[in-house]
Amino acid sequence: MIDYNIGLVNHNDLSGSFFHLDRDDPTVGFPYDASSFFGHTYPATPMQPLSPPPSTPTSPLPSELDTLNLRLRLGSHLAQHLRHRLEEQYGYTSTVGISTTKLVSKLVGNVNKPRGQTTIVPPYDGEESNVVAFLDAHDIGKIPGIGFKLAQKLRQHVLQRPPVHDAGLVYGGTEENVSVSDVRHSLGMCAELLEGILGGPGSQKGIGAKIWDLMNGVDDAEVGKARVAPRQISIEDSYIRLDTVEEVKRELQMLAGSLLRRMRTDLTEDDDEADFPVDGAVGQVTIAVPGKRRWLAKPRNLRLTTRPRQARNPDGSRVRCFKRISRSAPLPGFIFSLSESVDALVDKLVNETLLPLFHRLHPEKSGWDLSLVNVAVTNMAETATDDRDGTGRDIGRMFKRQESVLKEWRVEDKDALSSDHDNGLHRDMMLRDKPEVMQRVRDDSPHCMDLEPLVESTPDGNEEEDSWDGEERSFDAGDVCGTCGTMMPTFAMAAHLRYHTLPD
DNA sequence: GTGGGGGAG
């Protein structure tokens, strides 16, 4: 069950991702000083104070509100930790939203850009819900899942007339301002009415209930795992004029070449971990085979898509048409040859597959004029799943795996600073997040404690060992408290150490 | 499995 999401909204070249914690994960169970809070809140009010944390794991569970508070603080600690390391190690600033669902954490991740984090504070339910208040202020089209078409339908319903939008601009925004609140409070609004407005042939089943839930802050969408390979790879180009077979063939060769190179870089990996039996050796020895690559996933289908330009009207008016049409065929297996040259493979693919597809799409010898051509490979069949199923991004699972991961390097030394089993992370953490640093309070936000500056120079940090490349060691591994031996994720250690200093 | 609609970034 997912009840906790942190949206990491992208900047620069990093794509957004979400982290979640399970309701029954052990995080809330370990002794933890959650009195600190990082970043901003929505609304800009102090978070509810917490009851003192239970002194032993067997103490009674905190109230529901305290649990929510605790989890939001924990989320802010995790977000701070991730943003901190992201900026320090890679130079990326980032913005994070912390809430209990993907919808809300994503939306609240849009505030305090480009270098901050924002948490929606309780209450989450009832008339005073901050979630509902936050959503209500948004334009209806800003809700993820409500794009241009659905937003226009909703605006039209609320306004009782077609919404006005910038003339001549297809992508232009609307001048009408219809908020989530306007839609929610419009006469007789409910899931069934929405289904009537938005539903129809081809539309998603239960779209009305889904949008109704979203507008009310209800979102049970799960945090998906990252995949090794995308579902499809496509390459396309648009054209002012493309109306001869010769030009089309040339463009198909261009596109297919790009696509094949993309496939080779994105869908293959170095196969330098091959096991070879070695004479006289017991067992197997790993020998690097430089340059050898293998396919991670093999697409099964090839799709050719075009966007024909609207036939010129008699008066020469331009009715922009964005309809695409496509034909697809099985992707021939020869394309996966890594020994043949791209050019040779492309030539074969264009002649044997793409041109036939094109003629299926445009049987007429001429008369068409294409404004866009797209070539895609789809229907990936993953080969030899390498256990890279993205479990490293599942924080709940990460905690559960800690027992076995940490068992072998549990430290007896009380002073974790001197341990060389900790990849430098523990020391790093303590230097950077020690209480004095965390207690610094910004003058302009009396209720928020911020780590400021976000990035502090760490003396003689070991760059190589401190990397989270592959996210296995540093991110996936946790820490052991030098005082009590409790295991927990690295980002939580500072708050745990503060717990030991709390008065009884 | 194929073709299309709608959406996100």
Added chain:
DNA sequence: CGTTCTCCCCCAC
């Protein structure tokens, strides 16, 4: 900034 280039999921057939 608006537009383009990808990528996604869902649906009907």
